Amino acid sequence: MTPPDAAWENAILAAGLFAVDPAGLGGVSLRASAGPVRDRWLALLRGVLPPETPLRRVPCHVEDSRLLGGLDLPATLQAGRPVVERGILAEADGGVVVLAMAERLSPHMAGRLAGVLDHGTVRLERDGFARTLPANVGMVALDEGADEDEATPEALLDRFAFHIDLGGIAAGATAQSEIPADDIAAARDLLPWVAASDDVLDALCGTAQALGIASIRAPLLALRAACAAAALAGRDEVIEDDATLAARLVFSSRATAMPPAEPPQPPAPEPEPPAECPPDDSPQSENRPLDDVILEAVRAAIPDHLLERLQAEAASRTKSASGRGGAEQSAKTHGRPAGVRRATPAPGLRLNLIETLRAAAPWQKLRRRDGDTDPSRIRVMRDDFRITRLKQRSRTTTIFVVDASGSSASERLAEAKGAVELLLADCYVRRDEVALLAFRGKDAELLLPPTRSLVRAKRSLAGLPGGGGTPLAAGIDAAAALADAIRRRGGTPALVILTDGRANIARGGAAGRAAAEADALDAARSIRGASFKALVIDTSARPEPAARRLADAMAAPYLPLPRADAGAISRSIRAAQAPSLRP
Template identity: 50%
Template sequence: MAACLLAVDPVGLGGAVLRCRPGLERDRWLSQLRALLPGDMPQRRLPPNIGDDALLGGLDLTATLARGRPVQAMGLLEATRAGLLVMPMAERLSRAIVARLTAGQEAHGYAMVALDEGQEDEAPPPALADRLAFQPDLSEAPAACPFTGGQVAAARDRLPRVVSDDALIEAILATAMACGITSLRAPALALRAARASAALHGRTAPDAEDAARAVRLVLGPRALMLPAPPEEAPPPEQPPEPPPESESKAEPRNSDAMEDVVLDAKHAVLPAQLLATLAAAGLRARVATAGKQGSERISLKRGRPIGTRPGEPRNGARIALLETLRAAVPWQKLRPRPAHAAIAVRREDFRIRRFREHSESTAIFVVDASGSAALHRLAEAKGAVELLLAECYSRRDRVAVIAFRGKAAELLLPPTQSLVRAKRALAGLPGGGASPLASGMDAALALARLERRAGRTPLIVVLTDGRANMARDGRTGRPIAEEDALAVAKLLQAEAHSILVVDTAPRPQPFSVTLAAACGGRCLPLPQAGAQALAGTVRLGMQAA
């Protein structure tokens, strides 16, 4: 049904996100969609690692040299005008490519099908998924297309005459609000889907069935919370007076019925693991905005090519020959040509290649080893470290552990990828005494500086119950200790380190939230922080950092 609706209004609905591994189901869905689209509609495929010249168009070097004047080449986006663009591995698209794709969609009016081939928490960029109406589930083999190409073509001709009333618009908006959807594009796409459904079924106005179908297909995958059940009104003491004959209750009754139908349909399609998925997605979004440094950095020597920039090929930088010639060709008529050269190239024409290099990440655990619950928190940290080290070989990540108790902090485990070394360093660690939180954060700050200088991306994870009582100079008292901890937190924020404060107290402490805000990070209340939950939380943070 999503393919049929998209074929009726491809430009208005924007496209679809297919989360499915390459296989028969995905190929069958794409073939159904292509069969339903107009025959003269251009269809293109986005190559991986495409450059700006091929995507947006630019100077055709061969034709320019042959004709002696600048000749512009058409880009992929312009060639897909009012067509269909299929994007493999959409989860790996960079923000720069997504910005060009979305801007090109508004300028050239094409539909996009994003093929999401990611695993677990990998997903296409939100800015792209927000513009695509459908996210069909291809976990099972799709059924046969319920409509023929002729019926879809007739629906496309009928679509401009389909008009929706105010009751439908209010019902869709109310459903989006009840499901926690804040994007304005989602209800707009749902309204277009309802109109396309009405045109497909031969109606001139959407009814409750069309609205329910649009909500299931468009708003269902975007839901952020369960709709609240309607409140039961208390029984009236006296029967209400009958309204005057001039007033009609048909219209309010239809509006209420439409809204109830839409909410019920939305509630029926929510997945069973919605809350767990939403929690993980929200954590990824929060951690990604907390850090200013990424796990990838720009390099001039090695890595994945991402384009060129003006510059001279010095200190190991590689010259981009074709881009250099493209910059020099338009100026040939204004430059005197040397006798020994066919093209006059000057210093300002030089272009050098740019690469994106993956940098290692280091998770720095800062564990509160004070108090009666110290042994339990240390056991959680040990389990999380062992779970994370199992993935360090493939991701080239490192793990370090700092414990603070008594009057100082101690580096138990320097940054390492060795599981044997980690177990040996964490075995038999004692606990108890005061809580010098500021000293632990000081040690984490010093280690994070060393890791950043070595070209790695640090992520600091502070496990504490938020009850600091020992200052850095040895004085006791909660106000002094908290003031010292906030002072170190401001240094962490000034240097833009990624911080995650895990509150392990039985009841969340207000100081943990204050500490996380002062660090520029996030606070995660986790009274029963098991090793699996803690490792998953840090794993998301390391991938988003």
């Protein structure tokens, strides 16, 4: 793992390069909780930026009109014509924007910010006017996410040159040398004249490919960082040290593959040089290809176990709506603001007075009657009304469906009980609700309705008996009915089915393996038709084809488990559940 002193030194270097070329480097993702270490880095950045550089802070739930710009309502009402007000991004043109709580940015807002980074402009087309305002900015995303599924949106991370994690740095380890502000100002003046050879670009691209970095933006950002490093050193040409530093800062947090280190080759025997020609001890005789030097530097900078964590975070970011509280959905009376829409006021809808007046303001001159010159009277029409849109996260309810029949109880029920108990505790930590449903004999029984009480869940699980037939279809039908009821109440259900898949009791209660398996597959297809998230855990001693067919019928991931203890089963289920079940 990178030592804290080295990590803080890298953070200082990234701040210096970003201060030289904020718009060219896109931004910095600063993952750290609020505290002295993060404040120290932000103060360092403010200290090295030129005094005239705009620096603006963007709240997490800022409105579009304040972020991008819009109609200046008081000026418009006074002038009787649309007057455009610049937003935060346009105000920060040529400077830096600090995004607070970036891990909570919505995909909609992340897309707008990504568009500004790509084009360097803000395009306004609303309230009866169209404007294009310059917005060449760099961004600092303050990421306070505590879990892997809480992170700055990928659309912004891909456009940021530096991803800095200050989590392992103590406050006492931040007393390092700083970069003089005069050097930053001189580097800014020199930057337009810095050039890089084709060999540098080829080496950066080759290194990115070797590290499994698919985005083309990464080597381009590394090239901009190398030019900034050369300018900061007072050079007008990128050299090996500049490219190595840039690759280490840009690539080490993006790597998804670790190329194997080449084994050392024994030196080939060299003939004795003639007496009149002394051996050449200059460094040029030991020169290596530039891409090898850069790759070795980046490999040394990648912390231990970082690749596994990055791959897990990438998997969690591909989900349409991650989060511990379930999927995000519209709400009428409560939730967080998510924009406005045109609508007629009605009970249960929240009128947005400011946006309503902003929609009506451009048309006041046309709506005034003859002889009416009172500018304080505002005429609002039905089409002007704007309603605040609200969003809220639904609560996730994990439904554990446990096979307590004789075939399962004789082999795996004890291990399954222990695994479910560990998973129940995991759901409790995520503030999810849990439900427990068991099937045995001829029917299924809801042992625990949806609850957040861990004590009740453990008590119900401990009293679960085993033995009897396997009414698998009845268990799946009961789980589907419970999931449907949860969805109707606005929740997000997720099913975890632990069974060996060997059904022998049909829906009507009659014994017969063929009919029971047909009913079970029919019930599984109903899960697929209802689009419920599900996971099938094969609890037999060896992979059971019947459980595989069941998972295929409901389009659910299939996880066969060898004989193991409860802890091993729980770890396997959590690994499969994380990218599959969370909505």
